[in-house]
Amino acid sequence: MGLDFAPMEGITSREFRETHAACFAGVERYWLPFLSPTSVHQLTPRQKRDLEPGPLGCGRLVPQVLTREPEDFLWAAQALGELGYGEVNLNLGCPSGTVVSKGRGAAMLRDPAALDRFLDAVFARTPLPISLKTRVGLESPEEWEGLLPVLARYPVRELTLHPRTRRELYRGGVHPETVRRALELLPYPLRYNGNLFTPGGVGRLEAACPGLSGIMVGRGLLADPALAARCQGGCRERRALVDFHETLAERYLSFMHPDAAVLPKFKELWAYLALLLADGKPWKRLRKCTRWTEFHSLALNLLQNAALLEEAEFSRIDQYECW
Ligand SMILES: Cc1cc2nc3c(=O)[nH]c(=O)nc-3n(C[C@H](O)[C@H](O)[C@H](O)COP(=O)(O)O)c2cc1C
Numbered sequence: 001m002g003l004d005f006a007p008m009e010g011i012t013s014r015e016f017r018e019t020h021a022a023c024f025a026g027v028e029r030y031w032l033p034f035l036s037p038t039s040v041h042q043l044t045p046r047q048k049r050d051l052e053p054g055p056l057g058c059g060r061l062v063p064q065v066l067t068r069e070p071e072d073f074l075w076a077a078q079a080l081g082e083l084g085y086g087e088v089n090l091n092l093g094c095p096s097g098t099v100v101s102k103g104r105g106a107a108m109l110r111d112p113a114a115l116d117r118f119l120d121a122v123f124a125r126t127p128l129p130i131s132l133k134t135r136v137g138l139e140s141p142e143e144w145e146g147l148l149p150v151l152a153r154y155p156v157r158e159l160t161l162h163p164r165t166r167r168e169l170y171r172g173g174v175h176p177e178t179v180r181r182a183l184e185l186l187p188y189p190l191r192y193n194g195n196l197f198t199p200g201g202v203g204r205l206e207a208a209c210p211g212l213s214g215i216m217v218g219r220g221l222l223a224d225p226a227l228a229a230r231c232q233g234g235c236r237e238r239r240a241l242v243d244f245h246e247t248l249a250e251r252y253l254s255f256m257h258p259d260a261a262v263l264p265k266f267k268e269l270w271a272y273l274a275l276l277l278a279d280g281k282p283w284k285r286l287r288k289c290t291r292w293t294e295f296h297s298l299a300l301n302l303l304q305n306a307a308l309l310e311e312a313e314f315s316r317i318d319q320y321e322c323w
Contacts, residue, residue, distance in 0.1 A: 001206050003228045006193060006218030007031035007064050007133075011268060014050045015251040020221075021056055023244040026228030027221070028214070030056060034066035034091050036104075037076040051083055064089040064133065068103045070121035077128045085128065087157055092134040095166045106166035109147060110138050116150045129157040133193075138166045141175040148185045160191040160216055170194075170219075174322040179209055189213030194322060196220050198311045199231045201321040208323060219319070222272035223312035242303050249296065258292035266292075270299060275316055278307035 005012060005020065005027045017030040035047060043051065053061060063085050065076045077088045092115075094105030101107075108115050123130065132151065137143025143165070151159065161182055163174040174194045182190050192209065193216035196202050202215065221227050225244055226236035252262045267287060274283035282302055289295035314320065 001202075001212060002028040002214040003202070003231060004029045004031060004062070004191070004214060004216045005221055005228075006216045007033045007062075008218055008222070009033040010265075011222065014052065014054060015248060017061070018054055018056060019244055019248045019251060020225060021060070023240045023247070024225050024229055025234060026226075026230075026232050029060050029062055031062045031089070031216070032064055034064045034094065035076060036066045037072040039069070039072060041072070041075045043079060051080070053084055058084040058086060061085070062087060062089055062131070064091050066091040066094060066099065066104050068108060068118065070118060073122050074125055074127070077122075077126050077130075081127045087131055088126070088128045089131045089133055089160075090122070092132055093162055093166075095135070095169050100166065106135050106138060109135065109143065109166070112146050112150045115147070116153070119150070119154050123154045130154075131157040131159065133160040133162070135162050135164055135166055136175055136178040140167075141165060141178055144175075144178045144181065148181060152186050156186075156188045158189040158191055158213055159186060160193050162193045164194065171318070173320075176208070176322075179212075183209065183211045191216055193218070195314075195319065196323065197223070197227075197314050197319070197321050199227070201323050202231045205323040219272055219314070220312070222269060223275040223314070236308075238303070238308070242300070245300065245303055259290070263289070263292045263295055266295060266299065271317075272312070275312040275314060276308050277302060278309050280313075280316055282306065 003026060012030065012033060021027065021030065032050065051063065063080050065073055065088055067073050073090065080088050091105055092108050099105040108118065137147065161179060163178045179192060190212055191214045192205060192212050196205060196215060196217050197220040205215065217227065224236065225241065230236060249262065252265060256262050270283065270286055274280060277283065286295060286298055
């Protein structure tokens with residue numbers, strides 16, 4: 001089953017995607033964090049840089065749009081088509097308070113009739129095939145039964161399901177029965193996403209749901225960047241981890257401030273990478289660093305010399321594999 005790298009706003013930047021692909025095998029496609037168009041209908045220089053297909057090419061990238069306005073979605077789809085992309089993904093799952101309070105992301109699941117009207121408007125005029133990424137509801141997984149008939153009505157290229165509600169954010173178990181219902185009722189490909197952290201977990205999901213078109217992994221790949229390769233029988237090489245870390249740092253340092261910008265980005269990444277360390281204590285020291293140079297020498301030394309676990313220990317952040 002093909003494995004895609006999930007979109008993660010603030011983390012899976014163009015620099016991150018290209019560096020990961022150069023250092024590790026196994027990921028089929030990389031998803032871009034959401035593009036949130038405004039009514040101005042113009043890409044900012046920063047958005048343009050992130051959307052540039054670069055060496056991966058459009059075939060291995062999936063751009064995503066977050067909006068509740070059909071006209072803004074259609075403009076973004078047109079702009080993405082002009083950049084060469086062959087698909088646009090609509091975000092129906094983002095749980096963040098600022099997104100939901102504006103009626104976007106997971107908030108679009110609140111009212112199935114309003115969602116139907118939105119989908120009707122965009123599918124009627126889209127210049128590109130549309131895929132969807134969604135949760136099973138806002139407050140309760142029971143909402144999924146009311147959403148499925150609406151979602152099933154449109155010629156969706158593929159739907160990626162994170163089987164939790166907005167209320168559940170990324171915590172606790174998932175709702176496996178909602179995946180089975182989607183497989184029964186949706187007349188198009190279904191991709192699974194959520195709490196896949198090990199090759200064993202991926203294998204169990206594949207055995208339980210052979211009808212899936214693919215899987216998507218986010219945090220599992222941040223903690224163990226070699227996870228996709230390991231799912232396909234490869235192994236994790238320390239040299240690749242070091243190369244990945246150092247190349248990503250160099251790329252960010254070429255245009256970002258070391259202490260003000262690169263340091264917080266690497267701390268966010270290390271919150272997951274540290275789950276691979278046999279001894280979790282050095283993470284506390286890393287977290288306290290206020291200078292990039294200090295953080296970098298500690299982090300590099302850990303990657304080169306520290307004992308690493310076979311599997312990242314997500315139980316340290318109260319996350320458990322759901323399959
Ligand atoms: C920091 C962060 C940023 C995210 N940004 C996006 C995003 O831009 N678009 C999106 O569809 N999902 C986003 N997600 C959700 C992930 O794509 C994914 O659905 C989630 O992490 C669950 O998958 P996992 O258990 O494999 O990590 C984000 C998640 C996190 C933790």
